[in-house]
Amino acid sequence: MDPLSFPLLPSSTAEEDLRTQVRAFLREQLRERAPIERAQSWSGVDTAFSRRLGARGWIGMTWPKRYGGAERSALERYVVLEELLAAGAPVAAHWIADRQSGPALLRFGSEQQRARILPRIARGECYFCIGMSEPDVGSDLAAVRTRAVRHGSGYRINGTKLWTTNGHLAHYMILLARTGSESTERHAGLSQFVVDLATPGVSVRPIRIPSGEHHFNEVSFTDVDVPPESLLGTEGGGWQQVISELALERSGPERFLSSFTLFAELVRVCGARPSERTALAIGRLASHLVILRRMSRSVAGALQAGLDPSVQAVMVKDAGAVFEQEIPEIARSLSATDDAAASDAGYAAVLAYTTLHAPSFSLRGGTREILRGIIARGLGLR
Amino acid sequence: MNDAAADGAAGAGVDGVIKASAHRLLQRWGAAGDAGPAAARRGHDGDAGFDANAWAELQQAGFALAMLDEEHGGVGVINAFVIARLAGQHAVSLPLAESMAANRLLSAAGIELPGGPVSLAQVPARLERVPGGWRLLGTAARVPWGRCSGLVLAATDGARRYLAHLPVGQLSFKHGTNLAGEPRDDALIDHAVGAAQVAPMPVGLGEDPVLAIGAALRTAQIAGAAQAALALTVGYARERKQFGRAIGSFQAVQQLLAVMATQAAAARVAADLAAHAAVDGLDACRIGIAKARASEAAGAIAATAHQVHGAIGFTRDYALHPLTHRLWSWRDEFGADAQWAVAIGRRLAGAGGERLWQELAAL
Numbered sequence: 144m145d146p147l148s149f150p151l152l153p154s155s156t157a158e159e160d161l162r163t164q165v166r167a168f169l170r171e172q173l174r175e176r177a178p179i180e181r182a183q184s185w186s187g188v189d190t191a192f193s194r195r196l197g198a199r200g201w202i203g204m205t206w207p208k209r210y211g212g213a214e215r216s217a218l219e220r221y222v223v224l225e226e227l228l229a230a231g232a233p234v235a236a237h238w239i240a241d242r243q244s245g246p247a248l249l250r251f252g253s254e255q256q257r258a259r260i261l262p263r264i265a266r267g268e269c270y271f272c273i274g275m276s277e278p279d280v281g282s283d284l285a286a287v288r289t290r291a292v293r294h295g296s297g298y299r300i301n302g303t304k305l306w307t308t309n310g311h312l313a314h315y316m317i318l319l320a321r322t323g324s325e326s327t328e329r330h331a332g333l334s335q336f337v338v339d340l341a342t343p344g345v346s347v348r349p350i351r352i353p354s355g356e357h358h359f360n361e362v363s364f365t366d367v368d369v370p371p372e373s374l375l376g377t378e379g380g381g382w383q384q385v386i387s388e389l390a391l392e393r394s395g396p397e398r399f400l401s402s403f404t405l406f407a408e409l410v411r412v413c414g415a416r417p418s419e420r421t422a423l424a425i426g427r428l429a430s431h432l433v434i435l436r437r438m439s440r441s442v443a444g445a446l447q448a449g450l451d452p453s454v455q456a457v458m459v460k461d462a463g464a465v466f467e468q469e470i471p472e473i474a475r476s477l478s479a480t481d482d483a484a485a486s487d488a489g490y491a492a493v494l495a496y497t498t499l500h501a502p503s504f505s506l507r508g509g510t511r512e513i514l515r516g517i518i519a520r521g522l523g524l525r
Numbered sequence: 526m527n528d529a530a531a532d533g534a535a536g537a538g539v540d541g542v543i544k545a546s547a548h549r550l551l552q553r554w555g556a557a558g559d560a561g562p563a564a565a566r567r568g569h570d571g572d573a574g575f576d577a578n579a580w581a582e583l584q585q586a587g588f589a590l591a592m593l594d595e596e597h598g599g600v601g602v603i604n605a606f607v608i609a610r611l612a613g614q615h616a617v618s619l620p621l622a623e624s625m626a627a628n629r630l631l632s633a634a635g636i637e638l639p640g641g642p643v644s645l646a647q648v649p650a651r652l653e654r655v656p657g658g659w660r661l662l663g664t665a666a667r668v669p670w671g672r673c674s675g676l677v678l679a680a681t682d683g684a685r686r687y688l689a690h691l692p693v694g695q696l697s698f699k700h701g702t703n704l705a706g707e708p709r710d711d712a713l714i715d716h717a718v719g720a721a722q723v724a725p726m727p728v729g730l731g732e733d734p735v736l737a738i739g740a741a742l743r744t745a746q747i748a749g750a751a752q753a754a755l756a757l758t759v760g761y762a763r764e765r766k767q768f769g770r771a772i773g774s775f776q777a778v779q780q781l782l783a784v785m786a787t788q789a790a791a792a793r794v795a796a797d798l799a800a801h802a803a804v805d806g807l808d809a810c811r812i813g814i815a816k817a818r819a820s821e822a823a824g825a826i827a828a829t830a831h832q833v834h835g836a837i838g839f840t841r842d843y844a845l846h847p848l849t850h851r852l853w854s855w856r857d858e859f860g861a862d863a864q865w866a867v868a869i870g871r872r873l874a875g876a877g878g879e880r881l882w883q884e885l886a887a888l
Contacts, residue, residue, distance in 0.1 A: 146786060147752055147793045153801070162886075229882040403882070411878025417870070423863055426870030430817040430862075433888050437794050458787045512780065519779035522759050522786055 146454040146521050149441035158222050165226040168199060173230055179492045181231020182404040185397050186358055186500075188312065189233035190267075196227075196234075197267025202241045206249060210257055211265030217447035221440055225396040231404050235358075236312060240264040243392050244271035244317050248337070251376030251384050256337060260315070274304040274318035274338070274362065275385070282513050284319070285329040285382065289364065291320040291336060298322070298336065298374070300344075300367040310347050310360035316340055319385055322378050333381030336373045343367070354499055393509065394442040394456035399435045399463035401504055402470035405497040406432075409474045412484040421477050428473065431466050435459065454521030461514045464505040471498045539607055543600050547608045550586055554579040555615025556847035557753050574673050574700075574708035575619050580642060588621060589642070592629040602629075606745045606800035613749025613855075616847035618707055620644050620670035622742040627677040630734060634688040634724040641693060644674040645739050647859055650714055652680040652687055652723065659718045661689055664711070665696065669858075671710030672698045679726065679735045686726040688735075689718055703858070705850035730807045737807040739859035740816040741799040747819040747855050748796035751789040754830045754848045758782065762833055778833060785829040788822040795819040798888075810872070811888050813865035820862035823852040 172192065173181075180187060196202055204220040206212025227234050245264050248257050263269035280286045289302025300320060310316065316338045323332020340347070344367035350359040376384050406428060413421045439459045445452040474494055478484030485491075505511040519525055552558035554576065583589065591608050593599030600608075609622045620642040627643035650663030661680060668676060676691040691714070698710035731737055759782060762773030772778050795815040802811035827849040831838045838845040856862065876884050 147755075147790050149790065149794050149797070151797065225886070229886070407878040407881045409878070410874055410881050413874060415875050415877065417874045419867055422870030422874060423866045424870065425873055426813075426866030426868065427817065427821070427862070429869050429873055429885060430814045430821070430866060432885055433811075433814045434791050434794050434798070434818045436885070437798060438790065441794070455790070458790050461783070462787050462791065515780045515783035516776070518783035518786055522782060524759065524762065524773045524779050524782060 144445070144450055144452055144455065146458070146518075149438050149452075149455060150445065151437060151441040152218075152444060154218065154222075157216075158219055161219055162222045162226060165201070165223050169226060169230045169232060173232060176231060176233075178231075178404055178408055178489050179496060180233075182493045182496045183233070183235075184228060184231060184401045184404065185238055186235050186356075187231070187233030188235040188309070190236045190270075190312075192233050193237040193267035193270075195267070197237070197265055200265075202237055202267050203245055203261060203265035206245065206261060206265065210249070211262030217443045218440065221396065221443045225400065225436070228396050228400040229403055235309060236270050237264065237267050238397075239273060239309065239313075240269060240271040242395065242397075243273065243388060244315070246392070247317060247335070247375065247384065247388050250387070251335070251380075252337070253372065255372060256375070260337070269315070270309065270313045272307050272310045272313035272316045272340075272360075272362075274307060274316040274320075276306045277303055278305050282510055284385065285333070287319050287321055287333060289318065289320040291318075291322050291334060291369075294368060297368060297370045300336070300338070300364040300369060302364050304362045304364075305359075306350070307347075307360045307362045308358050310340070310362045311349060311357070313340055316362065317375060319381055322381075330382040332379055333385070334378050335375040335381045335384050336369060337375050338367070338369055338373060342369060352499075354496075389509065390453045390456060393514075394439050394452075394459040396436070396439060398460045399432065399439065399466050402467045402497050402501070403432075405470050405474055405493050408490045408493045409470075409477065409484075412478070412487045412490045413481060414483060418481075421481070424473050424477055428466075428470065435463055435466060439463075454518060457509075457514050457517045457521070460509065461511060461518065464511060467504045468501045471501050540600065540604055543604050544607050544611070546586070547588070547611050550583060550588075551608075551611045551615045551617050554583070554619070555612070555617045557614065557616035557750075557757075557844055562842055562844055562847055574670055575642070579617075580619055583619065583621060584641075589624040590628055590638070592625040593632050597632060599629075602804045603800050605629075606742070606796065606803065609742045609745035610749035610752075610796055613746030613751075613851065614753045616705075616750060616753070616851055618705075618847075620674050622746055623669050623674070623739070626735075626738040626742055627675070630677055630688055630727070630730075630738065631690060633727040633730070636688065636690050636722060636724050639675045639690065639692055642670060642674040643690075643693075644669050644671055644676055645735050646676055646678040647736060647739060649679040649681055649686075649733070649735070650689070652682045652689065652718075654682065655717070657717075658720050659689075659723050661691065661714050661716050661718045663714045665714055666711050667701065667703070667709040667858075668698070668712065670708045671696065671712060672700060672708055677735065679733060680723070687723050688726050690722045691716060691718065692722070703850075703854035705847065705854045707851075707854065731809045733809065734807050736859055737809045737812050738803065740865070741803045741807070741812045743855045743859050744792075744799040744812070744815045744819040745796040747823050747852060748789075748792040750848045750851050750855070751792040751819075751822060751826045754826055754845070754852065755782075755786055755789045757845060757848065758785065758830045758833050761837075765835075772833070781829050781833060785826055788825045788829075792819045792822040792826070795822070810869070813860070813869050814888060816860055817862040817865040817869065820856035820865075823856040827852040 203212045204215045291298040322334040592605035623644040646665040653660045696712040795818045799815035802808040
């Protein structure tokens with residue numbers, strides 16, 4: 144695809160009807176949810192909420208019905224995702240399973256893996272984490288050192304994974320490990336595994352961020368024996384699988400709505416007749432959000448249509464992170480000279496929260512500099 | 526072009542044949558196309574301000590009527606916006622977008638189309654009833670190709686809104702230019718207008734259709750120029766060698782170009798939004814969003830294009846300035862980003878923080 148091409152069909156009645164239903168559900172479910180909790184966006188964990196969402200058929204929405212899905216369109220799924228995020232719903236428990244691991248199982252998993260796991264994900268009962276980063280492995284993912292050697296009929300895993308979001312809550316990890324020798328090309332010899340985290344030898348240690356919150360973990364594997372059916376896809380095919388997994392999940396609404404609660408709080412505290420300076424900032428942010436959303440929805444539709452919008456997806460993520468990080472800076476600058484904002488405790492709490500978390504927006508799921516290198520490759524520069 | 530399939534997937538009837546023929550013609554006459562950077566210098570010298578041969582060929586091909594629907598001789602709004610984008614891509618120095626827009630409004634108002642170039646005034650004028658017809662009063666500032674075009678304006682008599690047309694030659698213009706050397710002329714208006722040249726403003730086109738349609742088309746033109754600037758700059762980065770390798774092989778340059786490409790993509794998406802808003806009653810909320818975003822992108826794109834090009838990008842004979850000077854000009858015309866942003870921001874603030882998502886998701 145031409146990197147500047149973002150075709151978009153107008154939204155359908157089915158999508159708009161669904162939106163009405165989701166909004167009604169969220170109004171009821173999140174009645175008591177304070178702005179500071181909504182500000183957590185897709186980091187908020189609530190397993191009961193995940194199960195209620197699953198009961199409505201809104202997890203694994205696009206999956207085949209025989210796996211617990213609803214066979215709905217990518218753009219219908221998009222409606223649910225963006226409404227959840229805009230409302231600050233606590234989706235973290237099932238988010239990775241729904242967005243990344245489930246699709247990986249659908250794409251590369253065995254029939255047994257799919258039949259056993261996908262319906263439980265779709266019910267909001269089964270949670271996943273991602274085993275990619277390690278102490279010495281961040282952007283350079285091909286340098287993975289965790290080893291999975293053949294042991295009996297299965298594999299024995301040794302190594303350490305780091306920055307594992309919700310590793311302490313997840314039932315399974317999709318782990319990237321080296322199965323081949325390190326000799327030949329870097330990208331060969333990597334494999335993915337669906338690891339049951341209850342397996343003996345797995346140990347999870349929390350990593351706290353400065354606020355004291357616990358999202359990240361270090362997950363160590365000491366002689367963890369996994370059965371052969373835990374291999375995901377093909378042995379040695381791990382790199383290709385991981386690349387496709389990362390590419391497809393780079394462009395959703397979570398890539399530009401992480402600071403949305405702060406944006407909405409800013410509009411609230413500035414009142415119905417803001418200064419011209421404030422109005423300008425709000426309008427400018429709105430123009431960015433509307434265009435980003437359009438780009439993001441286009442990628443979702445293009446994927447469904449079988450096109451290859453990989454450069455577009457990366458553009459959405461990169462521009463989205465810039466936008467998300469600007470919001471706390473702009474909000475701070477405006478509210479510094481606005482008395483109403485200065486005295487609003489709710490707003491202040493959301494501003495503080497978002498400021499502290501903002502650096503992660505351009506790090507997680509692919510750092511800014513790496514993403515821009517991918518775009519440059521898409522332009523034919525490397 | 527290789528995004529024809531993708532345009533088709535948009536489902537909105539972008540006709541590949543129209544696009545290909547527009548591309549050919551506009552490339553021939555564009556300052557970023559075959560006409561070369563010299564074509565960008567018209568208007569500086571106090572002359573007619575445009576290439577009459579170029580205009581004749583485009584008019585012959587029906588482009589001035591492109592925004593009318595098919596039964597009236599046009600190709601429809603979506604296709605017309607593709608033409609406007611291509612005109613921007615090739616830096617065509619003609620009142621093409623203005624004429625497309627003006628003819629669309631005249632047709633909707635039931636005023637006879639004048640033939641020849643027609644431009645738009647960005648600010649409404651006053652209408653006074655006089656025996657035998659009307660008197661039109663106001664100031665037309667920085668009218669694109671005002672000196673050689675008819676003029677379409679919004680006007681009000683204090684109670685109702687109207688669309689008015691002043692035929693070419695009626696106004697006495699003081700010549701000026703924008704940063705790209707395109708004619709931008711000023712005139713005082715104090716003229717009798719025949720009844721046939723005034724009509725009630727068509728309903729369903731919003732509060733200021735002339736401003737909205739101009740802003741929408743400028744968004745498309747910005748997107749086209751942005752795409753061309755990106756292509757030119759990436760091409761240059763791949764060809765130009767320093768320290769034994771292409772400058773585009775340095776990460777610092779790659780990072781700049783990646784950001785530039787994303788801005789160009791945003792401009793393109795803004796143009797699509799503007800086109801669909803134009804179909805949908807010239808929805809000023811969407812058009813304002815689109816113009817604001819594209820105008821902001823324009824500055825970032827022009828800056829990076831010049832940075833990567835180095836000195837050569839600053840020369841008169843190289844193809845960059847027709848594009849960047851238009852980006853710098855068009856971002857301020859029919860509402861700069863700041864003006865539209867203030868209007869959007871006021872509306873959203875009035876709706877309140879709790880409604881912010883509903884408002885934005887509806888656009």
